[in-house]
Amino acid sequence: MQQLFNVAGQAHSFEVFKLGLPIFLACLVEMVEALTIVLAIGVSRGWRSTAFGAITALAVLTELIVVFGGALSRLPIHWLWLILGGLLAVFGLQWLRKSILRYGGVMALHDEAAVFKQVQAEAKQQVKSTQREVDWYVFVVAFKGVLLEGLEVVFIILAFGASQGNLRTGVWAAILALVVVAGLGLLIHRPLTRVPENSLKFVVGIVLTSFGTFFGAAGAGIHWPHGEAAVLGIMMFYLIVAFILICWLKLSSSSDHVRTKAGTR
Numbered sequence: 001m002q003q004l005f006n007v008a009g010q011a012h013s014f015e016v017f018k019l020g021l022p023i024f025l026a027c028l029v030e031m032v033e034a035l036t037i038v039l040a041i042g043v044s045r046g047w048r049s050t051a052f053g054a055i056t057a058l059a060v061l062t063e064l065i066v067v068f069g070g071a072l073s074r075l076p077i078h079w080l081w082l083i084l085g086g087l088l089a090v091f092g093l094q095w096l097r098k099s100i101l102r103y104g105g106v107m108a109l110h111d112e113a114a115v116f117k118q119v120q121a122e123a124k125q126q127v128k129s130t131q132r133e134v135d136w137y138v139f140v141v142a143f144k145g146v147l148l149e150g151l152e153v154v155f156i157i158l159a160f161g162a163s164q165g166n167l168r169t170g171v172w173a174a175i176l177a178l179v180v181v182a183g184l185g186l187l188i189h190r191p192l193t194r195v196p197e198n199s200l201k202f203v204v205g206i207v208l209t210s211f212g213t214f215f216g217a218a219g220a221g222i223h224w225p226h227g228e229a230a231v232l233g234i235m236m237f238y239l240i241v242a243f244i245l246i247c248w249l250k251l252s253s254s255s256d257h258v259r260t261k262a263g264t265r
Contacts, residue, residue: 020173022207026156027177029200030149035185037145041138049135053142061150065157065171072162080162082219085212088159091152092208099202100242104249160211206242210234 034054042050072080101107153174161170214224214231224230 020169022204022211023156023160023170023173024177025200026204026208027153027174028181029197029204030153031177031181032197034146034149035181037149038142039185041141041145045135045138049138050142052134053139054146056139057143057146057150060147061154064151064154065167068154068158069162069167072158078219078221080219081215084159084162085214085216085219087155087212089209089212089216091155091159092205092210092212094205095201096205096209096238096242099198099205100245100249102198103202103246104252106249156208202242206235206238209238 038050038054072084075083098107157167157170157174161167210231213234214228218224
């Protein structure tokens with residue numbers, strides 16, 4: 001009997017890990033981008049209004065999770081899988097597309113230090129409020145930065161958590177990512193430029209797209225062979241396609257570069 005409880009506990013831990021890890025990684029990337037904006041505006045204009053704007057945005061995002069999480073839980077499971085799976089696949093493909101273009105040399109890598117300097121320069125150009133209570137420019141920038149990045153986090157939590165009937169794990173994974181990013185930001189007072197953002201987006205893009213494909217097809221009535229293990233096969237398929245596209249883009253960009261040099265001679 002004790003062995004049965006141990007096996008059940010291990011299976012539950014694996015399910016929590018399988019659900020929580022992609023949410024944690026996705027939230028980590030989005031929160032790093034939000035942290036860059038908050039740090040830049042806070043260092044430039046003060047922390048009181050910055051914190052007010054960021055906390056207000058977090059409150060709005062929390063309310064969205066509560067409202068939409070409750071509404072989604074009342075949908076039939078096949079409709080839930082079909083809708084959220086399709087949206088999750090589209091959302092993951094957007095991340096995957098940007099990562100492939102960056103690895104292929106078509107798009108520049110996202111530079112948190114450059115974003116930090118740009119937001120800081122824009123903040124310094126604005127006229128500072130004479131009111132002591134709230135600097136509304138600071139409030140709006142911090143609120144908008146956290147809210148826009150946080151909306152993607154909310155969607156990931158709802159899509160993964162609601163589709164697997166475990167919204168709580170998604171919320172805790174997001175809270176853990178928030179604690180990690182905020183803690184590092186407060187410790188170093190600089191944007192987290194060492195975070196391999198494109199690599200994380202590539203991995204999470206593969207995961208989101210694969211799970212979205214799996215759940216969307218299951219919601220449409222398709223029965224996958226080997227159950228949830230089919231997700232691994234879907235991931236391998238997207239990895240192979242992504243690798244081929246990256247190699248093709250690199251070859252195309254290098255051949256274009258060679259032709260450009262030859263044309264200038």
